[in-house]
Amino acid sequence: MSLSLHNVGWCAGGKTIVHDASYAFEAGKVTAIIGPNGAGKSTLLRLASGLLPVGGGVVHLNNVPISDLSPMYLAGGRAMLTQDSPLRARFTLRDLVAMGGQVSAPLLGASARLELAEQLLKRVGLGAFIERDIMGLSGGERQRAHLARVMMQLEAAVHGTDKSPGFLLLDEPISAQDLSRQYLVLDLARAHARRGGGVVLIIHDLNWAVACADQIVVLHDGRIYAQGPPEQVLTNALASHVFGLEEGQVHKHVATGKPYILPHNMICQ
Amino acid sequence: MTLAKRRGALFLCALLPLLLLVTAVSLNVGATGVHLMALWQGDAHGSLYAERVVLTQIRGPRVIMAGLTGAALAVAGAVMQGLFRNPLADPGLIGVSSGAALATACMIVLGGAGLDMAVGSMHVFITGTAWSVPVAGTMGSFAAAWLLYQFSTRGGVTSVSVILLAGVALSAFAGALTGILIFCANDTALRDLTFWTMGSFAGATWLRIGMLCPFLLVAGWITAGLTMPLNALLLGESDARLMGYPVERIKRLAMLLVACSVGPTVSFAGAIGFIGVVVPHLVRLVTGPDHRFVLPGSALLGAALLIAADTLARVIAMPADVPVGIVTAVLGTPVFVWLLTRAHEREVLA
Numbered sequence: 001m002s003l004s005l006h007n008v009g010w011c012a013g014g015k016t017i018v019h020d021a022s023y024a025f026e027a028g029k030v031t032a033i034i035g036p037n038g039a040g041k042s043t044l045l046r047l048a049s050g051l052l053p054v055g056g057g058v059v060h061l062n063n064v065p066i067s068d069l070s071p072m073y074l075a076g077g078r079a080m081l082t083q084d085s086p087l088r089a090r091f092t093l094r095d096l097v098a099m100g101g102q103v104s105a106p107l108l109g110a111s112a113r114l115e116l117a118e119q120l121l122k123r124v125g126l127g128a129f130i131e132r133d134i135m136g137l138s139g140g141e142r143q144r145a146h147l148a149r150v151m152m153q154l155e156a157a158v159h160g161t162d163k164s165p166g167f168l169l170l171d172e173p174i175s176a177q178d179l180s181r182q183y184l185v186l187d188l189a190r191a192h193a194r195r196g197g198g199v200v201l202i203i204h205d206l207n208w209a210v211a212c213a214d215q216i217v218v219l220h221d222g223r224i225y226a227q228g229p230p231e232q233v234l235t236n237a238l239a240s241h242v243f244g245l246e247e248g249q250v251h252k253h254v255a256t257g258k259p260y261i262l263p264h265n266m267i268c269q
Numbered sequence: 270m271t272l273a274k275r276r277g278a279l280f281l282c283a284l285l286p287l288l289l290l291v292t293a294v295s296l297n298v299g300a301t302g303v304h305l306m307a308l309w310q311g312d313a314h315g316s317l318y319a320e321r322v323v324l325t326q327i328r329g330p331r332v333i334m335a336g337l338t339g340a341a342l343a344v345a346g347a348v349m350q351g352l353f354r355n356p357l358a359d360p361g362l363i364g365v366s367s368g369a370a371l372a373t374a375c376m377i378v379l380g381g382a383g384l385d386m387a388v389g390s391m392h393v394f395i396t397g398t399a400w401s402v403p404v405a406g407t408m409g410s411f412a413a414a415w416l417l418y419q420f421s422t423r424g425g426v427t428s429v430s431v432i433l434l435a436g437v438a439l440s441a442f443a444g445a446l447t448g449i450l451i452f453c454a455n456d457t458a459l460r461d462l463t464f465w466t467m468g469s470f471a472g473a474t475w476l477r478i479g480m481l482c483p484f485l486l487v488a489g490w491i492t493a494g495l496t497m498p499l500n501a502l503l504l505g506e507s508d509a510r511l512m513g514y515p516v517e518r519i520k521r522l523a524m525l526l527v528a529c530s531v532g533p534t535v536s537f538a539g540a541i542g543f544i545g546v547v548v549p550h551l552v553r554l555v556t557g558p559d560h561r562f563v564l565p566g567s568a569l570l571g572a573a574l575l576i577a578a579d580t581l582a583r584v585i586a587m588p589a590d591v592p593v594g595i596v597t598a599v600l601g602t603p604v605f606v607w608l609l610t611r612a613h614e615r616e617v618l619a
Contacts, residue, residue, distance in 0.1 A: 056512035075513030086354065086505040092273050100502075101353055102497055103513030131272055133557075151513060 001027040001198055003078060003167045007057030008047050010040075017043045019222045020057070027164060030189055030199040032213035034206060036243060040200045040222040042083065042171050048200065049080040049169050061167075076157030078151045080169040085142070090133040093121055093145050093176025100149035108156050116159060120148040121211035125184055140176040147185065149171060154197065171202050186212040188238025209262050210234055218242060234259040271298045279561030280555045284569035284604075288336070294579040295332045296324060299587075307526055325459045326475075334473035334481070335579040335593070336572035338538050339548075341530035343571025344492055346545025347552070347563050349463035352523045356610030359533040359545040363436030364417060365410045367443035369535040373407025373465060376402045377463040378458045403480070406536025411440060414528035418521070428519045429506075468539035470579050481533050488529040491522050492564050499560040516584055543601025544571050550608050 002098075004024040010017045021134070025031050033041045046052040048059055050066040059066050069077070072165070074224060079100070089101075097117035101108060114195045120266045121130055126146040129137065134145055154165040170189065174182040182205075189199045190212055203209045210230040218226040218233060219241045226233050239245040239261065250259050280293060344358065349358035360366055421431035451462060498519045500510040510516045535541070546570040549563060556562035575593070578600065582593040 049511060051511060071513040072513060076512075079509045082505075082507055082511070085508055087503055087508075088354070089503040091500075091558060093505075095273065095559065099497075099500060100512060102501070 001077065001164060001168055001196070002060070002062055002187050003048060003200075005044075005048060005057065006060065008044075008054045008059060009056045010043050010052060011055055014044075018047065021047075021222075021224050022057070023217060023224060023227065025167065025198050025200050026215070027167070027198040028193055028196050029214040030193045030201065030212055031216045032202065032209040032217040033189060033202045034204070034209050035219035035225070039087045041219050043222075044219060045080065045169050045171055045200065045202060049078055050074060051080065065097070072103055072106065074167055075153055076234040078167040078169060079104075079153035081143075081147055081150045081171060081173055083171045083175070085146055087134065090135050092128045092131055092133055093126060093137075094118060094146075096134055096145060097121055097148045097152050098173060100152030101159075104153045105156035105159060108159055112159065113144075113156065116155060117152055119149070120151050120155065121145070123151075123188060124148045125181065128196070136153055141177045141180065142179060144181065144185065145190070151188075151192070154192075162178060165192060166200040167200065168192050169200050172204065173201055174203065174208065182208065206234060206239075210258050210260060231258060273557050274562075277556035277559060277566070280552075281562060281566055281569065284566060284573065286549055288569050288573045288576075291576045291580070292332055292336065295576050296328050298580055299323075299328060309412060329425050330471045331473040331579065333478055334471045335533070335576045336540065337485060338470070338534040338541065339544055339571035339573070339575025339601055341488060341534045341571075342541065342544040342575070343548035343567035344488070344564055345530040346524050347549035347560070348474045348492070348499065348526055349545070350497060350549055351502060351563075352520065352562055353433055354434070354503060354505075356550065357546065358433070360527050360574070361540075361542065361545065363432060364413045364439035364443060365436075365531050365542060366535050367440040367447075368413025368416075369406040369410040369440040369532050370540060371443040371447050372412070373402055373406040373536060374447045374462055376405040377411075377461050377465070378450045378454045397509060403533065403534075403536040407484070407532040410532025410535065410591050411528045414524050414532075415441070418524055420566065427517055429520065433522075433527075449513070456568060464592060465539040465593070467592030468541040469590065469592050470538055470595070471581075471590055472537070478536055481537060483497070483558065484529045484533040488526050491526040491529070495519065495522060495526070496560040496564055499564075500558070501516075503558060504606040515547050516552075539592070541575070541597055542607060543597045543608075544575055547601050547605050547608065548574060551604075 002024065004022075006022050007020050008018065008022070009020050015160055018191060027250070033044065035041050043052065047054055050059060053067075055190055061069060062073065066074055071186050089091065094114060094117050097120055098113045100114070101113055105113075118127070124147055126141060126144055126148065129141070134142055137145065150170075151206065154168060157166050161257050168189065173189070177185055186208060189201060201213075213230060216226075216230050216233040217224055218238060225242060226238060234250060235251045236247050239250050240247055244262070245261075247265055249261055250256070251262055253260055345360045346358070349360060349363065350356055352358070417435055418427065420435040421428050449488055450522065451459065454462060498509070499516050501512050501514045502516070504512075506516050507598045509519075531545075549567045552563050552566035554569055556566055575597070578596045579593045582596045585591055585596075
């Protein structure tokens, strides 16, 4: 599996949101997209998913332009968790999650579909709420229920085969989660990558980005500003230039050697 | 089978005998007392012959026409509500009914000199001119749906909010033009138009049902393929598209379905309110939001309720025939208000 952007751009309201971006997301790895608010991260992810038509350039899934792919193949090749869902209907969690695999795996039997939905709900920590309706859940629980639905889209497509799942695109997947559920969600992302699937996630917590990502892409003013392994990308110069932090906020963990951010000047005040 | 699905399936199973019961009662009740046995026993010279004629030529087509119209309006309402994710959406709201009303008014006032459109008399709709009203109404609804699609589609993308707003504007415009026609109408045309706007199944014939069927078959075929896409659309257009559903095609099919369901039925039976709004709500209260149950449930309950309303319309002022639109509005309004207050209460208490 491969997902690559080739010179893609996007303009809205006369403003260029993403400029001429090229990047090849790798299967089996977690790639974190970081950057300040309004840098174009969500737009880049929407372009990669095919949700937005690219203003220029092309997006390839397995070396084929996504505009040429059948809806079923595309649905099985990539799935995306959006920031929020306007869902107000009272679906049970099981039905909601089972819905995820309807197009990507139309031949999967109803019982196998429901069984897989239950497994995924257990994996996101909602195993006790399978029959509950989604409107009765908290914001964080709803976010994880939608994560299970998105995972279902990819898992159903490879169910019963030894194929790797497709690309999981996650737009701020831990924004509504407490610390332990942040760990759970990012651990699920890593597990997906270990099984050969690709993961691309937008994340604002740079320490979590370093902890879970194999590759980091930094977006600044709609352009890819830096890319590479966390140790190389997250530097004091980047924190200062892209995020406006004072120098000396990025430290190196003594045990792992990985960078982390500690805004000690604020703590001292 | 999950709990929600079991409840939905049970509800559908319960609706079927309800529909049969309402149909049987409706066939039995009316200005002329008849017995259903007359269908089998009434030979050409027997004592039950007259009853058999009443059943097969008057009440039978009327009940079936009411059932088909109720099913079509309720399904169209359920599809609109799913497409717009708006509980108030109704085929009337997006101008399809108004298009049919305008075209019908045109035929009655301008094109149908001496047209016998008197709802309630049984000797109509055999002449060529009588066909012109429903045909024009159907074309009017299709024209309205086409115009809406053109207004709301740019670069291959149809905006549902533009459909809704343009539909309201189109309704207002068609209403104004209909008003001008009413202003110009003579007394006979005015009476015909007034009765048409109140709805009635008094003019139902087997021939008219035959004309209605092709449209409803197309609508039924589209409905069968829309259940899962409409479920996905409840998650929002973006998520539905990401899940692999062809959202633009779904919107086009939904509009075609509404035009096929509402245009011909409104043209034949006149404007009948509240079925399209209230019935899907009632069904959702029991089955939940899953369109696999909401759509067939709406069809069955819509048919049963409109047959019941038409039966009431026939018997409450016997031997006069009260327009069925009045009955649905009088009964539908309190139910609708109750639904709204109940939903509001639930939101406040949640």
